[in-house]
Amino acid sequence: MPELPEVETVVRTLEKRIQGQEILAVHIRWPGVIEGQSPEEFARRLTHQHFRVFHRRGKYLLFDLDRDMLVVHLRMEGKFYVDDPGKPLDRHMHVLFDLGNGRQLRYHDVRKFGRMSLLPLDTDLTHFHDLGPEPWDEGFNAGYVYRMAHSRRQPLKSLLLDQSFVAGIGNIYADEILFACQLRPGRASRRLTHAQAARLVAETQRILSEAIRAGGTTIRTYTSSLGVSGRFQLQCMVHEQKFCRVCGSPIHCRRIGGRSSYYCPHCQK
DNA sequence: ACACTGACCTGCGAGC
């Protein structure tokens, strides 16, 4: 499931592959993926625009075109491919973009959770979808984390998954960040100390940076699009592990905030 | 106002 590092990898890969390409036509095979307007209107507006600038906000992919911004959320299993138009389509290939260079950008999504829409080019992304700061924003600092943690009555795991707290973290990296901080996912947010808040900022930035450098991850079934398989070298320390890679204790798994959460009861307090 | 639950989807693996 794509989280911030996987989305970043997809954006950078697509930038290399299709930047500057004109959209000649759009074919929508499953209309539910289009939000905010009819599929016909969506296709009509995209036609003859070019892919100009590639960026990301949280887990959203953002493509600046000539007149509109194409916004895509991959949710659980959304993937992009750049293929020869003659290549056979499977039943999960939902949107096809014919490109000026004769190739086809293809959106694939087994579970149909992903969405795409068009927004004005000048849309302010600061509070886009109520997203909080990016992990490297100045605003994401120890003081902010401490204040936010103490303003809620939620476990730490739920806080990390809250996109209005910090943008881009999903279930897997949340577990990994908390392991690196030696904090249990079920620990009450309001028990966080200043020192722990500072460490949370540092470990979040470190883990996400390393994952981006490794090209995302293949944790579980997700491989980032385009045959670019993530090779997240630092691997999961706890998520879906049986034994702690530090102390060897059995890893516990319990549901916190409705999500399966993995932690080492010996290393995490 | 905050926090939790279910819906959206499909594939897969466990259990009978």
Place this chain on the structure above:
DNA sequence: TGCTCGCAGGTCAGTG
């Protein structure tokens, strides 16, 4: 072997 059931999880609407 074949069926049913539960689970995977990001986001948002709905509920308490």
